[in-house]
Amino acid sequence: MAESKTAMIDTATSARSLTRKDGVVVKIRRWIITGVLLPGQKLTELDLAKNLEVSRQTIREALAQLTRESLLVQEPFKGIKVAEPSAQDIMDLALLRESLDLLALDQLLKDVTQDSLSHVAQAWTVFEALENDADPLARHQAHIAFHHAIWEASRSSTLLHVAPVVEGLMTIALARDLQVRQDPKREHSIHQKYVHAILSGDHARAAQAIHEHTVGSASELVRLLG
Amino acid sequence: MAESKTAMIDTATSARSLTRKDGVVVKIRRWIITGVLLPGQKLTELDLAKNLEVSRQTIREALAQLTRESLLVQEPFKGIKVAEPSAQDIMDLALLRESLDLLALDQLLKDVTQDSLSHVAQAWTVFEALENDADPLARHQAHIAFHHAIWEASRSSTLLHVAPVVEGLMTIALARDLQVRQDPKREHSIHQKYVHAILSGDHARAAQAIHEHTVGSASELVRLLG
DNA sequence: TTTTCTCCGATTGTCAGACAATCTAAAAGG
DNA sequence: CCTTTTAGATTGTCTGACAATCGGAGAAAA
Incomplete structure (x- = not known):
């Protein structure tokens, strides 16, 4: 056998x-x-x-x-x-991610001497390559990997400890999203704004992009499901 | 047997x-x-x-x-x-906790109509009772339970998902602290400020207390160990 | 008929002993 | 002294079994 x-x-x-x-x-x-x-x-x-x-x-x-x-x-x-997350859970997750991404951002912009930014840039090219892949699984993994790369680049060890849980919550929340697929162009634009803001070192704009990306997308998702 | x-x-x-x-x-x-x-x-x-x-x-x-x-x-x-966390790890953890505690604070002060605040108040009395217990294990658990109660009171489901990891990191970081015991009066005062700020609804003062409690205590700990 | 109780099957929690896969460190050889 | 080999120890996995618990199907009572 x-x-x-x-x-x-x-x-x-x-x-x-x-x-x-x-x-x-x-x-x-x-x-x-x-x-x-x-x-x-x-x-x-x-x-x-x-x-x-x-x-x-x-x-x-x-x-x-x-x-x-x-x-x-x-x-x-x-x-x-x-797991079956409620709408409330999805919004909660968005707030948590906003906090953590802001933390990562602070760390990232703290020492621009490091090659952290090039790390982010590279992760972005990988994401762009897979973003329109036919396989929804590949797209999802690329999405998660992109955000993980940003956390990695922030050189915060504790963020990496927490990552598996947060990524699990993202996965279960977005699983439905793969069926109720929302606008891929909007997705791209949001992420692009995020990356550009980070790379340009513009903290305020990056914070704005993070908010759109987490809370904005989450309420959109909740609207689609509710 | x-x-x-x-x-x-x-x-x-x-x-x-x-x-x-x-x-x-x-x-x-x-x-x-x-x-x-x-x-x-x-x-x-x-x-x-x-x-x-x-x-x-x-x-x-x-x-x-x-x-x-x-x-x-x-x-x-x-x-x-x-696990053997480095000084860097301990400071990282402090920043993470600051972010998460601020998130909990926002949620807490958002709906004061709930009895969340009384929940916090009750957790505080429990903490005060055990804070000077002879058993260091009991003190540590009371400490963790106190912070857990605040997260619980914030009614953020995702914070509770992340809690086990963060509390684990706190435990391993503070394990040494139980040997290199720092000033218990300072500990009490810091926590008391924290609770009073929350209960009074003063966001700015609470944020200040959180910073002292996380980043402040962590650098103190690192100083003692280094 | 509805409610409560009891029992049985299904599933999880745990145990024991075994073997394969891998790492570690000591012995053998150059 | 340094590399290679080899043996031991430890982890990863399997099989089969039993105990503990849950859930629901009937039986008994109202």
């Missing part, structure tokens, strides 16, 4: 992941992003273990990780289901 | 925890706070399983959770060790 265990790890994910658990995490996350798994849906360990051809133990570790990332919700002995 | 498995759960922790894994998490966290486990120390699953009298699987799940909380650091196949 299972030819070689090591071989399976390699083929488990497009990007090679070190451990099997990570492969499972990537797959389930992908299912949530692409709408194969919908918010509120219940997951049972045995089913997943059978489908993904991995032991229950490994499934449990993967589910635990996804729960930390707020993609899943768990109640002891009751089970695990895909 | 193990009389009754259910009985062991009850006695595993002072506060009853639903699952065994949670009991282990509490114990290890306690060891880190009290300095039984020092930053950088390596942990092996088999040792812990033997000492805590639970299976390796349970230990692994507990360690995974503590790793998410940034109390531990893991490298695949290499092992797990207690």
Whole structure:
């Protein structure tokens, strides 16, 4: 049934992941992003273990990780289901992201001597390249990666500690957005304004762009869903 | 050797925890706070399983959770060790907390119609009661619980998602502080200013108190350690 | 009929022992 | 002294099992 265990790890994910658990995490996350798994849906360990051809133990570790990332919700002995954020939650997330992006911005503009800005510029070109990709999964990952790059460039270690949770919340919030797709040109313009403001060192304009990008987009999304 | 498995759960922790894994998490966290486990120390699953009298699987799940909380650091196949934050990390954490506390403050003062403020007031009385407790563990937990209560009162769901990570970072940063204990009166005064500013609804004064409490205390701590 | 209670199946939490994959450090060789 | 090999230790994963708990289907009572 299972030819070689090591071989399976390699083929488990497009990007090679070190451990099997990570492969499972990537797959389930992908299912949530692409709408194969919908918010509120219940997951049972045995089913997943059978489908993904991995032991229950490994499934449990993967589910635990996804729960930390707020993609899943768990109640002891009751089970695990895909998170279903409310409109309130989405607006909350926007405010949190605004705070954190502003923090990153402060750090970024603090030492322009570093090559942090070129890091951002490079991330932007990668994002532009994938932004209109046919695969919605690729687009989503590019989006997340772009914002992650900005946090990275800010050289704030704690932001990176918090990143998995925030990115998980973004993922689950935007999963619906992939169906109810909003204007891609507007998306592009917003991000472009953001990057240009950062690169030009204009703090006020960057702050404005951040607000538009987080709170603005979130209320737009809520409007579409409500 | 193990009389009754259910009985062991009850006695595993002072506060009853639903699952065994949670009991282990509490114990290890306690060891880190009290300095039984020092930053950088390596942990092996088999040792812990033997000492805590639970299976390796349970230990692994507990360690995974503590790793998410940034109390531990893991490298695949290499092992797990207690995190050792640098001075830079501690200052970073202070800035992050300042951002998040300001966010909570905004939310708190937005709707004073709610009984959020009484929630804060109550948390404050609890904190004051435990603040001078003989047990350093109790003091630390009271400190964390106090700040958690403020975030709770802000009714921001996302803050609560992020809380475990931030509180983990606080715990590991303050673990040393329990040894290099700084002025408890100063601690009290800072927190008191904070609470009074919140309850009086004075945004500017609260923001000032937050800054003192996070950035101020952090640089003080760094000075003591460096 | 509606309500409450009891029981059973399904699922999660935990255990034990085993093997494969990988890292670490000591021994062997140049 | 430095590289290479090898053996031991530790982590990652599997299989199979049992205990603890939840949820719902009937049975009993009102």
